Amino acid sequence: MSRLILASLLALPLAAVGGLVASACAEGLAVDVRNGSEPVLCAEKDNVTLDFTSPDVRSFRIEATHPPYIGMLARDSFEADWTECDLTKDPAHAGDVKAPTRQTLYEEPSLWVVGWRMPTFWRPSTATVRIGDRVEAGLHLVQVWMIRPMGGEEVLVFYPQDGYWRIRPKAPEGRAATAFGTSFLVGPIETEMRPIVKLKEVAFDPKLMRFLLTFERGGSARITMSAVTPDKHVLDVTFDEPIAGRPFAALRSMYITEFNNDVARVAVRTPGMPGWSESSVMTFKGGKVTDLWAGRASVSRHNSSSPDMVLSRFGRGEEGK
Secondary structure, three states, X not given: OOHHHHHHHHOOOHHHHOHHHXXXXXXXXXXXXXXXXXXXXXXXXXXXXXXXXXXXXXXXXXXXXXXXXXXXXXXXXXXOOOOOOOOXXXXXXXXXXXXXXXXXXXXXXXXXXXXXXXXXXXXXXXXXXXXXXXXXXXXXXXXXXXXXXXXXXXXXXXEOOOOEEEEOOOOOOOOOOOOOOOEEEEOOOEEEOEEEOOEEEEEEEOOOOEEEEEEOOOOEEEEEEEEEXXXXXXXXXXXXXXXXXXXXXXXXXXXXXXXXXXXXXXXXXXXXXXXXXXXXXXXXXXXXXXXXXXXXXXXXXXXXXXXXXXXEEEEXXXXXX
């Protein structure tokens, strides 16, 4: 990469907010964001945690957009980096299969849903997945695939047994599928070794492109895939009731260095301020925000094409009643 291109990338921090500036409408509810990130050496450990808390929020938006350098990315990177990683203390609960098992849960020409069972998982498998009248127990990973000109593309994955989700936009025209990166949680978050959301059931309506989450602690949420394009992937979330006393959402990601991360920068809008403020994800102080962008302005060697993430439009959700 030339020095000129690298210099232009490093000058992009607030420009990386890109479409968020255009999509940020009138100032919404302010929510409390806590930064629980901690330094690590293992690139496969989610050491970045941004918790979102509010006793009033019933609706908000999650958006994934390509990083600002996507058009200049010459080489992508998907390989896991297990350097300095020790997973020997992680729990392992046996599943009901001896090798990873794949099954198609739903299929039509432009959309299909695939479920996976693994030999072991770090938590017990108690949540079920429902599509229409079909109910599946013991699934560890569910993928949503959509058609595009170069073939099928996985645009969303979720893990029913611990509540983790990942999304990405469709790839830009002429490019292969991009990488997944930052994960997120939706629902009443608690900690068992790491932040999780305990789900009783996840139901998917393929006609509405909508998930219904039923939480073990009670309550529910709707997650609607409102837009999946080569520019962005938009999810609109509505809770049946606000989640009080614990975070209602979280971003989980990885940062080792500026050149080895899935997220490096945070930009936020705060109540009453005319513009954005920005910092490294590791030094971000948290506080009250109405919009938050988390992403990268320079190329990382880890999941180089993975998307930037935006949480915004926090509201009381009266329109969802």
